Amino acid sequence: MNRALPDRVRKGRRLAQGAEVVAGGVHFRVWAPTHRKVELLLGDDAKSRSLNPEGDGYWSAMVDGIAVGTRYRYRLDGEGDGLPDPASRFLPEGPHGPSEVVDPRSFAWTDLAWTGLPLHGEVIYELHVGTFSPEGNWAGATRKLVALKELGVTVIELMPVAEFPGRFGWGYDGVAWFAPCRLYGTPDDFRGFVDQAHALGIGVILDVVYNHFGPDGNYLERFSPHYCSTRTTEWGRGLNFDGEHSAPVRTLVTDNAAYWIDEFHLDGLRIDATQNLHDRSPDHIVAALTRQARAVAGGRRLLIIGENSSQDTNLLRSAEVGGCGLDALWNDDFHHSARVALTGRRQAYYGDYHGTSNEWLAAAKHGFIFQGQRSTWQKKRRGRSTRGLPPAAFVGYLENHDQVANSLWSTRVWQESSPGCHRAMTALLCLGPWTPLLFQGQEWNSSAPFYYFADQKPELAKLIREGRIEFMSQFAGCAAGAGRDLLPNPASPDLFESSRLRWDERELPSHERALRLHRDLLALRRTDTTLSGYGRAGVSLEAAALTPTCGILRYFVDGPAAGARSEDRVLVVNLGPDLDLEGPAEPLLSPPAEPGHTAWRMLWCSEDPRYGGSGCAEPESEDRGWRLPGFAAVLLGPMVRV
Secondary structure, rough: OOOOOHHHHHHOOOOOOOEEEOOEEEEEEEEEEOOEEEEEEEOOOEEEOOOEEEEOEEEEEEEOOOOOOOOOEEEOOEEEEEEOOOOOOOOOOOOOOOOOOOHHOOOOOOOOOOEEEEOOOOOOEEEEHHHHOOOOOHHHHOOOHHHHHOOOOOEEOOOOOOEEOOEOOOOOOOOOEEEEHHHHHHHHHHHHHHHHHHHHOOOOEEEOOOOOOOOOOHHHHOOHHHHHHEEEEEOOEEEEEOOOOOOHHHHHHHHHHHHHHHHOOEEEEEEOOHHHOOOOOOOHHHHHHHHHHHHHOOEEEEEEEEEOOOOOOHHOOOHHHHHOOOEEEEOOOHHHHHHHHHHHOOOOOHHHOOOHHHHHHHHHHHOOOOOOOOOOOOOEOOOOOOOOOOOOHHHOOOOOOHHHOOOOOOOOHHOOOHHHHHHHHHHHHHHOOEEEEEOOOHHHOOOOOOOOEEEEHHHHHHHHHHHHHHHHHHOHHHHHHHHHHHOOOOHHHHHHHHHHOOOHHHHHHHHHHHHHHHHHHHHHHOOOOOHHHOOOOOEEEEEEEEEEEEEEEEEOOOOOOOOOHHHOOOEEEOOOOOOEOOOOOOHHHOOOOOOOOEEEEEEOOOHOOOOOOOOOOOEEEEOOOOEEEEOEOOOOOEEEEO
């Protein structure tokens, strides 16, 4: 345990580092173990005051008479004009400017009755604050919350908001993890967004990046060379979680996870690229930060999600069996198979998939498709068993920030597939057993692309563009000379602006029909007791592929009450032409074994003209048997004979 912890508690501090308003003034604390002297520079006149060494690399001082909003820096060994605080709560001039004293307790929360998020039944909506609204800030995003409530969203997943340099960016190159980016407003503006979301019954989780620091504005290594390890990630040097002097580095991460939950009332985290969090210690950093986040949440239920390209399900197992205790993992398997089915393209990492019904039904039934099989693309075995894990622990999606950006023109998937097939796959996404995720604008078939954009100084911008070209060269369309030349420059402001959602599109007929489709599907997911009940006692799932392009999911309702089978549901997804069946040929289409239930009736169809379809007849009739509609999805329920 950190030897300074008792003093930290005595001072009433929340975090190991940073400037905190406490009884008697503001307490400053920073870790700088290799330095002989640390000074605090206060205000515009940079009046200095020496911090006191605590003997374990930490330096601290209590200063009275300091107002909230005061700017400050730290000067190391008497050199230079000072550096921003590694745990700044706000950097109003950006990552190179001074830190600002913030009092998180001054915000008037109204969400004290909010109890958090259960895993079961959630619908996640990923958004980027800078492009989500016309204003590109917290105020603009707050004004759109009612629209998300009407859509049926229950959880907002924010792309990273930790301070980064420049005028725009995705946020994955954050350098000041405790400072919400000044481009979007103040920390209290962020709190106001969360408070209003809770008032509407919507939770908020945050994407956090603990696998590397951004290349510009990262001053932590000036305070200590021990922050980074010798191991590298594809984005730069990794963090020191298990080497010499790693305890304060681990504390920085666990404190940060707890900070967002405590001071911003967030409902959880999405942890980026966990496969690059290299840690050989007995208490893996993912387990440690998850435990700390849950501890500060008290009785609130958190939703903590991981991204893991290796599909290591140990992240989902409990600590008692050596796991990390996450609630869910992003499921690239479903996305990749679905995208191949919709577009026919099997380039790069899509080459492991064929887009056939048995693939996406396997994802519905088991979570991951790869559970230890060899991946041709990765040239090694991929994944672990999902046995015993709940279906909601896998987050399914047709779009997310990465996958939209990973094409030459960063187009949406609806623009690369047929309308009927896209509607059918959307039905599978929204009515499947996983936790569905929508990416901003997906609900109305947004025409706005989502490019990779990053405003960096010229020398870094050049390297980023070259890196982007190298990454995108894995796709055939970008590998050719013309494709490489056409790849847009991430540093272009036009790229950022063109990625902004066009909310007025929602009023246009074709986009309004897509919005109605998503609203109706999410309402079905929420209100149909069978669909909403899967994952709990009494509802089971079976899946079968009729053809390579047509598959069936049947939700069975079991129970002691007579007629329980009357609540069974069948979802048919057919990405091929009309399909005639004899008998029927598939047992999952057999009617429920209950007196009076002799056939199925159609409850919903993706070819409804209200969604832009051409209409859909009942799939079963006395004279012709079964005809499953082509390029469509239908939801069936038992017909009760009167």
